[in-house]
Amino acid sequence: MLKMVGLVLAMALVTYIIRVIPMAFIRKKIKSPYINNLLYYVPYTVLSAMTFPYIFYSTGNFYTALIGTVVALVSSICKRSLIVVAILACVAVFVGGIIL
Amino acid sequence: MSNCFSNLKFKNGVKDGLPIGLGYFPVAFAFGVQASILGVPILISLLISMTNLTSAGQLAGLTIVATMGSFIEIIATQLVINSRYFLMSTMLSQKTDDSFTFKHRLLTSTFITDEIFAIAVSKPNNISKNYFYGLALLPYIGWALGTLFGATAGNLLPQSVVYALGIALYAMFIAIIIPPSTKNLGVLFAVLLSAGISCLFYYLPILKSVSSGFAIIISAILSAGVIAYFFPVKKEERDNA
Structure with a gap:
């Protein structure tokens, strides 16, 4: 339990340091175009790497998760909002769980 | 000002x-x-x-x-x-x-x-x-x-x-990355490459031993680094991101 709290605080501290250094101490622009490009893509690549393949094991059943993934992909391509995509995927998994 | x-x-x-x-x-x-x-x-x-x-x-x-x-x-x-x-x-x-x-x-x-x-x-x-x-x-x-x-x-x-x-959070992540992927080729390739590398870390014998945190870091930086080289972003796009 103590280690858990320690890990959480370490995580919070690192996250805070990243946010506070430019805001309070540097206050300059990053000039390197390459680093700026890289940072532009990082949020997308992080989310993608966190989602695949972990989404397939997020429901305790590979096949219901697969159904949910397809529903999430299709509804995202159809430009549904965040919450709608999430609800549709959950419903698909739930229904899939009953049928399978 | x-x-x-x-x-x-x-x-x-x-x-x-x-x-x-x-x-x-x-x-x-x-x-x-x-x-x-x-x-x-x-x-x-x-x-x-x-x-x-x-x-x-x-x-x-x-x-x-x-x-x-x-x-x-x-x-x-x-x-x-x-x-x-x-x-x-x-x-x-x-x-x-x-x-x-x-x-x-x-x-x-x-x-x-x-x-x-x-x-x-x-x-x-x-x-x-x-x-x-x-x-x-x-x-x-x-x-x-x-x-x-x-x-x-x-x-x-x-x-x-x-x-x-349990799938909700991942579905939301998909909802965040898909719309920009349909508009921007760089983002699309970055997302696909990152997912691909992440899967390699999950399924391949030796890479499998790398813990998930590091696997995500390596996948994200490697793919963003490669795509940043081949698809430089226009300054206006970056500011609107």
């Missing part, structure tokens, strides 16, 4: 923050459910959300916390996943008026998230500290409450429902 005090007040910020707060609630709820599935106590989940305020970083950290991973791993993971805040904080620091004294810079930094940043930099003039605090208020509350409700629900609801909710 001459007097450097903007006319946007605390209440203007609260108003702008309301949609963000409403949007954060379900994401945090999904995070709370995920935490309960991994067996993380409710109070720890709440502590994570109230001290971190970041979705992707928290989910990566959550796995490490739940499995009692190493400090090195959690620090490295957060450094990479949250590196974008460095850029946002840099841009935001150019956008603040004279009411942001050093003390307030230390405090406001806590609340820099993708959405709060996006609203703050979209304002035509420099912003005041009061506006920024107002802007951060409801997102912060929505994030904390959502986590609390999700973690509690995860412990109370029947297992079939909890398992179905």
Whole structure:
């Protein structure tokens, strides 16, 4: 339990340091175009790497998760909002769980 | 810019923050459910959300916390996943008026998230500290409450429902990365490459032994690095991101 709290605080501290250094101490622009490009893509690549393949094991059943993934992909391509995509995927998994 | 005090007040910020707060609630709820599935106590989940305020970083950290991973791993993971805040904080620091004294810079930094940043930099003039605090208020509350409700629900609801909710957070991540992928070839390739590398780490014999936190870091940096080289971003696109 103590280690858990320690890990959480370490995580919070690192996250805070990243946010506070430019805001309070540097206050300059990053000039390197390459680093700026890289940072532009990082949020997308992080989310993608966190989602695949972990989404397939997020429901305790590979096949219901697969159904949910397809529903999430299709509804995202159809430009549904965040919450709608999430609800549709959950419903698909739930229904899939009953049928399978 | 001459007097450097903007006319946007605390209440203007609260108003702008309301949609963000409403949007954060379900994401945090999904995070709370995920935490309960991994067996993380409710109070720890709440502590994570109230001290971190970041979705992707928290989910990566959550796995490490739940499995009692190493400090090195959690620090490295957060450094990479949250590196974008460095850029946002840099841009935001150019956008603040004279009411942001050093003390307030230390405090406001806590609340820099993708959405709060996006609203703050979209304002035509420099912003005041009061506006920024107002802007951060409801997102912060929505994030904390959502986590609390999700973690509690995860412990109370029947297992079939909890398992179905387990996909929610990932579905939201898909909803974030797909729309820009359909418009921007660079983002599309970056997302595909990153997912591909991440899968290699998950399934290939030797790579499999790399822990998930490091696997995500390597996949994300490698793919962003390669795509940044082949698909440079126009400056305007970066500012609108």
